[in-house]
Structure formats: structure tokens, C-alpha cells
Amino acid sequence: MTTTAPEQTAGPATGPPGEAGLRVVPARHPWRWAAGATALVLVAQFVHGLATNPGWDWPTFRAYALTPTILRAVGTTLQLTFYATVLGFALGAAVAALRLSRSPVLQTIAWTYVWAFRSIPLIVQLVFWFNLAYLYRRLGLGIPFGPVLVDFDTVGVLGALGAAVVGLALHQAAYAAEIIRAGVISVDAGQREAAAALGIPRLRQIRRIILPQAMRGILPNAANEIISLFKATSVVYVMAIGELFYQVQVIYGRTGRVVPLLLVATAWYVLLTTLLSVGQYYLERRFARGTDRIPPPGPLQQARELVRRAAARPGPPSPSGGRP
Template sequence: MQTDPAKDVEGRSGASPGVPADAPSTAEHLEVVPRRSAWRFLPPLIVILIALQILESIVFNPRFEWALVGSYLFSPVILSGLAMTLGLTVLCMVTGVVLGVVLAVMLRSNLWIVSGFAKIYIWFFRGTPILVQLIFWYNLAALFPDLSVGIPFGPRFFGIDTNVLVTPFVAAFLGLSLNEGAYMAEIVRAGISSVDSGQEEAARSIGMTHLRAMLRIVLPQAMPFIIPPTGNETIGMLKMTSLVSVIALSDLLYSAQAIYSRNFQVIPLLLVCCCWYLFMTSVLTVIQGRIERHYSRGRHGGGPVGGGH
């Protein structure tokens, strides 16, 4: 018995007689409609009820003394502490970023003494608490009564009293910026590692030095990977400045403490600090988002990475 080859092919392909092989199946045109549960409104309702309960317990609780909070919100003492907090945050972050870039480049050095120094630096400052570092720098005079510059085991050129040099502001700056440099070094190192090594090799092949290739080729491409964690570090630094109150530096928290140590209005003054910290972190979050969108354009075909507007 002979079989028709055409029918045999149709049977193997699964196509029905008289239906083109490339015709779309009925299943492709079916719209999938999820089943609507009768309990779908329950989770949002629970969340709304909890939120309203929390809102009522905070806003309408007379013990919070919101009127007193508003009266201290723009107090000259509070605004002075706010300025100190902002200035310290900017100064320490700029120093920490620069130091982090230098350390990240040192980590990639072929000289073991250079990379080893960077590794020891990062190990020490990431391994000790920031509060301990701040207190250490504040009490540096206990170890070194005077600081001098000279030749090791030789003559000294000049010296200065440590208590005069290391003020509370200097101690806060050293503690926060040196600690931040260690964390930024790891962030920058991870960003550099995300760039294909062939980029640097191509730059070296056209005569660029290692430093120039790093600044002109590698770092701009690593920025989309460096910016997000750097923004988080900036927000963290803003809140971390509250630790300098332990060394009597008049930041936002210390200014509030100075007021409530006289009038005993602890909760309202702490709420003033919370309001200002929430406002500043919200502004920094918006700025971080805009910067991230700017540097992510190159990865989505919207323009070169690091290009101008």
C-alpha cells in the first residue's frame, strides 16, 4: 500500500489539511484574564487602617508638642547647627571621594608596597567603629602632645601643639573623611572592575599613560556603577555627622541637646532634628536620582556616558 508523501508530511508537522502552516493558532489570540479574588481589597484596607492609626497616634498626641516643635524649627541655634552639619557632610564627602579614587588606583598598582598600603588602610578604617575613630582623633594629644615635621631619626623642622591643631572640627573631619575614604575605595574599585579591561588596554595602545587612561577612559565608563552607592554614602554621611556630638562639635544634634539640657524639652527638640534630617535626606535622594538618570543615558542609547546636557 502506497502513501501520499504530502499527507505524510502534513501528519508529521501537525498541520490540518487545508490550513496554511504559518497561520497563527487560536491560542495566540486568547487574552489571559486573571481571576479576581473577593479578598483582593483586604491587604490595602489593612495597610490603610494601620497607617491611619499611626497617623492619629502621632499627629493628635499632645505629648509630641508640635507647636513647640514649630517654634524651634528655625531657631538661630538650630540653624547654626544645621549649617555645621551640611558643611561637614560636603567637606568630608568630597575628601572621602578623592581619597577613595586614589586608594582604588593604588589597589590596582603593580607595586606590592603601594597596593599593600591601600589594603592595610582599608582594612583598618573599615574594621574599626567610626565612633571609636572620632574619639581617638579627639584625644590624639594623649599620644602625641606635639606634632612635628622633620627627617625620621633626624632633626625636626617645626612642630605644633596637638591640642591647638586638633580642634573638635578637625577631629570630626579626620574621623569622618578618612573612614569614608576606605568605603569609597571599595565602591570605586568595584566600579572600575565593571569596565572591560580591553578599554584600558586600547587606551594604552594609543600611547596613554595608566593614569590618563584611568581618568579619561575607565572612570567615565565606571560612573554609572559608582554614582548610586556614592549617593547612598552621602546620605549615610549626613546622618553619621550626628556622632560628632560626642566630641562637643556644634552640629544639628548637639545644638538641640544644648537647648533641651536647659529647658528639658527633649522630645520636641529631637523631633526638630528628625524633621531637618528627613528634609535633607529627601533633597539628597532627589538629587541622586537626577544624577543617576544623567549617567545611565549612555547605557540605554540616550547619549554618551558623562556627556553634557
């Protein structure tokens, strides 16, 4: 004799049916929604204060944001950043190579360089290089501890802009050396051993095997350093160089409009830092190809994905059971 279990009827479904006719109830996150709503309210209050508080003085901001003086100052800031980045990372690569060498003398020299330039504040280094002519009125080339073959006046060679570039580059090189060294040693030693066993020349090992893998670890930190260097160019105001922050100080010292002029500098720093961050994102994606550590999609990719999902979402079923 066989018995059959009575059929079980499910209640009203609140979501698409799952396996075995079970209801699929989506997870609810009330605190997440509450936190999001609170954050949106705070952001809305901040934006409302920016728009309505007369203390921000937006007319003065609009009057000075794109003046030729400010644009020239932005160009000087970018020039300082470019030269200091190129020279700093070139010298940093050389210092990193010395630190990775097997010579204890070269390792000690490289370590001392990194230790010294990371210990001294940047503003102190810049003031020192700006006053280099006080210590060495003339610089020359010749035989060590012997006669000088060619000499020249220090002031004529190293002006204010040159001293700023030298100071920024030497300071940047100390950090760039550690970033590059960290990226190189992050590559598994077996990669180098396998390449050496195959008879691949050392320079080709570095160019084709080590550096492409090391760049995945170098790029994020290097981009952070470049962005920090871009903002650190504001320190050269002590050398009376017409970069962005110095020109803003000159203008608000003459007009007395401190807040809107600081907003002008802030807007330019935010805009250019955003462009650098976008470039960093795409460089990281390029060097992350073939790995599982691809950066998450950016805002534009996320927006496109939301639009694609909304367009592909099926409509509600019709009363007859089919699609409308």
C-alpha cells in the same frame, strides 16, 4: 457539497474587542487591592495619631524647628558632611588607586588602611583624634628619623572641629576606596585593552573611557555612603561640637521637652536626606544615558505621566458609534 459553520455569537463584552472578536477580560488582583487598602488604613492611623496625640507636643516643635540655634546646628552638620565627603573621597580615590596598582607593597598598605579603619568603630576613632594632643603634644616636619625643621603645637592646629573632620574623612575614605575600586573593576577589561591597542594615553583612558562607565556603579553606593555620613555626624556629640543632635540634646536637657526636640532633629535629617536622594536620582540618570539601566521615573515624573495619560484617554463612544 460544502457546509458553513454556524455563526458564533459572543456574549456581552466586558472590555475592548480583541482579535477574532474575542472578549478581553482584564486581570483582577483582589489580594493586591486588599493589601493596598490595609496599608492605607495603617498609614491613616499613624498620621491620625501624629495629629491627635498630645504627647508629640507640636507647639513646642514649631517653636524650636526654625530657631537660630537649630539653624546654626544644621549649618555645622552640613559643614562637617561637606568637608568629610570631599576629603574622604579624595583620599579614598588614592587608596583605591594603590589597591589597583601592580606593586604588592602599595597593595598591602592600601589593604591594611581599609582593614584598620573599617574595623575600628567611628566613635572610637573620633575620641582618639580628639585626644591626639595627649599622645603627641607637638607635631613637626623634617627629615625622617632625622632633625625636625618645623614643629607646632597639636592643640593649636587640631581643634575639636578639625579632629571631627579628620576622623570622619579617614573613616569615610576606607569605604570610598572600596566603592571606587568596585566601580573600576566592573568595567570590562576589553575596554582598557582596546584603548591601549589604539595608543590612547593611560590618563586619557581613565578619564574618558573607564571613569564614565565606572560612575554608573560608583554613584548609587557613593550616595548611600554620603547619606550615611550625613547621619553619622551626630556621633560627634561626644566631642561637644554644636551640630544638630548635640544642640537638640542641650535644649531638651534644659527644657525637658525630649520628644518634640527629637522630632525637630528628625525632621531636619529627613528633609536634608530627601534632598540628597533627589540629587542622587538625577546624577544617576545623567550617567546612565545611552544604557538600558536608566533609573525608574521619580515621583514627579510618575505624576506627570499619570496626568498625561488621563488627558489622552479617549471618552466613551456615543450611541451612534462615533466619538462624542
